[in-house]
Amino acid sequence: MRVVSLVPSLTEAVARTLPGVLAGATDWCTRPTDLDVPRIGGTKNPDVPAIVALRPDLVVANEEENRAPDLAALRAAGTEVLLTEVRTLPQAVTELDRVLRACGAPSRPRWLDEAEAAWTALAAPARRVRAVVPVWRRPWMVVGRDTFAGDLLARLGVDNVYADHAERYPRVPLGELDAVDKDVVVLPDEPYRFTAADGPEAFTAPSALVSGRHLTWYGPSLGRAPEVLGRALREPVRRGDG
Structure with a gap:
C-alpha cells in the first residue's frame, strides 16, 4: 500500500x-x-x-x-x-x-481508543467561560461556527463567542474582538504563531496561549489534548506579562 x-x-x-x-x-x-x-x-x-x-x-x-x-x-x-x-x-x-x-x-489502533477514552473521561467543567479564538492576524480572523477546534473547546468549558457566526472563520476587526463580551482570548500557536509577545498585547482580557496542534490536529495528539489544553486555559496571561 x-x-x-x-x-x-x-x-x-x-x-x-x-x-x-x-x-x-x-x-x-x-x-x-x-x-x-x-x-x-x-x-x-x-x-x-x-x-x-x-x-x-x-x-x-x-x-x-x-x-x-x-x-x-x-x-x-x-x-x-x-x-x-x-x-x-x-x-x-x-x-x-x-x-x-x-x-x-x-x-x-490502540492510540485512537485511548484518545477517545481521554475525552470521554473528561469531567464536566466547574464553570464555563466565554472566549474569542483568533487564528490569524493582519487581518484578524477567528474560529466561527461548526469547527473542530470549537467543539474541543466547548468540551473543556469554553464557549466560543462567534460559534453562531454565518462564517466558519470570519474576519473581525480588532476593535470588535477586544470590545465583545468575553472572559478570555484563546490564542493557538498555529496557523498563526501567537506568542506572549505577539497577541496578548492586543486585548484587555486575559489570553490563554495554547498548543495549536492539540487544538486543531485530530491525530495521535488527541490523547493528550484535554490535559495540555486544560492546563493552558488555567494559566492565562495579561497584556504586558511578556
Missing part, C-alpha cells in the same frame, strides 16, 4: 499506525519529526503531477484543509482520493478509523 497524505493530522496518524505506508506528504506535515518521505507542496497548493508520479494507491485529504480543484485533478489523473470531514470530536474518531482501515490497518 502506498499512501500520500495532504493533511498533517492524517500524516501523523498513518505514520504512527502503519509505518512505511506513506509515500508522500505535504511541507506542513511536521509529525512525526523524523518522517522521511517526498514532499509534494502545501495543503492548499500541492504539486499534483508530483503526487501522480509517486503512483499512490490512495491520497487522503480533508474538505477544509485541501482545495476541491486539486482533488478533482488527482481523480482525473486516475488517483483514488479519500476525502474526510472533521468538525467534531466524534467525527474525528470515525474518520480516523475510516482512513486507517483504508490504508490497511486491520483494526482500530
